[in-house]
Every structure is written in C-alpha cells, then in structure tokens.
Amino acid sequence: MTSEGTKRFEELKIGFIGGGNMAKAIAGGIVKKGLLSYSQIYVSGPRMHSLESWQSQGANVYTDNGTVCEICDVIFLSVKPHILPEAMANICMNSRHKIRSKLFVSIIAGIKLEALENLFRSFDSCRIIRTMPNTPMMVGEGCTVYCPGEGATENDVKIVRTILEALGICYMVPESMIDAIGALAGSGPAFAYLMIEAMSDGGVKMGIPRAMATQFAAQTMLGAAKMVLESGKHTGALKDEVCSPGGTTITGVHALEKGGVRAAIMDAIECAATKSAELGRRHVS
Numbered sequence: 001m002t003s004e005g006t007k008r009f010e011e012l013k014i015g016f017i018g019g020g021n022m023a024k025a026i027a028g029g030i031v032k033k034g035l036l037s038y039s040q041i042y043v044s045g046p047r048m049h050s051l052e053s054w055q056s057q058g059a060n061v062y063t064d065n066g067t068v069c070e071i072c073d074v075i076f077l078s079v080k081p082h083i084l085p086e087a088m089a090n091i092c093m094n095s096r097h098k099i100r101s102k103l104f105v106s107i108i109a110g111i112k113l114e115a116l117e118n119l120f121r122s123f124d125s126c127r128i129i130r131t132m133p134n135t136p137m138m139v140g141e142g143c144t145v146y147c148p149g150e151g152a153t154e155n156d157v158k159i160v161r162t163i164l165e166a167l168g169i170c171y172m173v174p175e176s177m178i179d180a181i182g183a184l185a186g187s188g189p190a191f192a193y194l195m196i197e198a199m200s201d202g203g204v205k206m207g208i209p210r211a212m213a214t215q216f217a218a219q220t221m222l223g224a225a226k227m228v229l230e231s232g233k234h235t236g237a238l239k240d241e242v243c244s245p246g247g248t249t250i251t252g253v254h255a256l257e258k259g260g261v262r263a264a265i266m267d268a269i270e271c272a273a274t275k276s277a278e279l280g281r282r283h284v285s
C-alpha cells in the first residue's frame, strides 16, 4: 500500500464481468506486457465451461458477478450492452454493500456515463470510467480512448491510463466523441481484416498461394500504416509516391474509385457510430 492507503498497481486485482473477446484481448495484453499475471485476474460469466480457457491460463473464474466485484479493485464491465442490466441486477442483489469502493471501467459500446452512473447509484458506487478499447490491445497495438465519470479520482484515471497506454495509444476524449471513435477504432479492426482478406483474395485469384497472399496483404497494410504514422506525410502524398504515371498502381486506384471504396468505408464508420448511439438508447438510458 502507498502512504495514501491506495494499492500499488502491481498489487491490484483486476476483474472482468464477461470473459469474451474484448476481455481476453485486454487481459492477454496486460499479461503479455508483464503488468500483472493471470493469477491477479478474476473473470465471471454465466457458465463455467465458457470460462475454461481463462482457467487454463491461471485466471480465477466465477459464475457469480458479485464475487468478482467483491474481490477486485478494478472491474471491467465487458458484457454486451443488452446484458448489462441483467449482469448489474445480479451484482446488486448479492454484494451491494461490499463493492461501494470499487472502480468500474466500462468498455461497452453506446452506454453513456450518465446511464452507468444511474445503474450504479443503487449501491453508492460512482467511480466509473468509460473507455472504448479495441482487440489489437492483445498484441500491444491498441488504439483506445477513455472518459472519466464525475466520481472517478485522479488515481482511478492513472490506473486506467497505465493499462490502456501499455497496450497501445490512448487519449482522453470528451464523451461525445466515443461513439465515433468506437466506429473508427473499436470496429475498425474488422474493417481492416476485411480489406486484408479482399487483397488476399485478389492475390489468390492472380495465382499466389493463400498463406503467402494473406501474409503479404497483412504486411503491406502494416507497412503502409507505419509509413503514415512515422513519415508525417499526408496519405495523398504517400499514395502519389506509389502511383507511377501510366503505371500499375494508378490503374488499380481507378478500379477502387469506380467501386466506391472511399464512400463505402466512410459509410461503414458513419453506420457503426450511429448504431453505437442507438444501442445505448435502446438498452440502458
């Protein structure tokens, strides 16, 4: 413990209410970076058999959400938006008085801080931070944001930043931006996988073996992304450096433009952001 009575980061117990894909990416990233070990991670889900993969890695697993809240210092709310009220009802009934002092971190798309604070008011806990993570946190290349609720302390923000920053880039943003960031960076990996798969398909169509086509498509995306992040050049200028006059690339770019690729990608992000706001209104408001 520190002189203020708060635990040091390495002493924390981290909980996940819901042990699905995103919880696995965050916990996997935390362990891979050496921040904590699986023995400090506690996960709850409705059925023991769906928690087996956690257990085999050394995490502590429970079918009761309240137990995880009681044991842990920081609890990630990592269920789907429509499950949250049910998962909270379970917590409230079993453990209400024991979890007043806990920090809750929501990764749930769409659900606003105000709605979360209303849900938690019934057991006097209002230390909540809303985040929007993404699955590449698993490999230390996350792209995440957070927004603290009114009751979150400086130390709470420090804890969450320590986790998110260790697993990629991380910014604090106004809550009004979270649906859009969720669409761009939360959903974005799926859009990127789809593009990599399509490039791989194109390579296979032109005679490249599948494994090599996928590896080259992914490495090309990675390389291009690094060029954008490290060169400081505008994406248009970088594109122009690849397009020789009368060459192969501009011919391919023309095909993409005829296919409406830019509008399709912009539409995808607009639709995902709109859906995020809708999920919040529909399930918890």
Ligand SMILES: NC(=O)C1=CN([C@@H]2O[C@H](COP(=O)(O)OP(=O)(O)OC[C@H]3O[C@@H](n4cnc5c(N)ncnc54)[C@H](O)[C@@H]3O)[C@@H](O)[C@H]2O)C=CC1
Binding pocket: 017, 018, 019, 020, 021, 022, 023, 044, 045, 046, 047, 050, 065, 078, 079, 080, 081, 083, 086, 087, 107, 108, 109, 132, 133, 134, 135, 186, 187
């Ligand atoms: N998957 C992603 O890339 C991202 C997901 N998110 C958010 O993370 C949250 C979780 O998403 P995923 O991990 O993809 O979903 P998932 O479906 O993989 O995981 C949800 C987990 O919750 C468990 N669960 C169901 N009912 C429960 C209950 N009553 N109590 C406790 N656990 C229960 C399920 O067994 C499952 O393991 C969602 O709210 C989503 O909006 C946010 C950013 C990215």
Ligand SMILES: O=C(O)[C@@H]1CCC=N1
Binding pocket: 109, 182, 186, 187
């Ligand atoms: O598809 C979803 O709803 C979640 C939120 C962002 C990424 N996955």
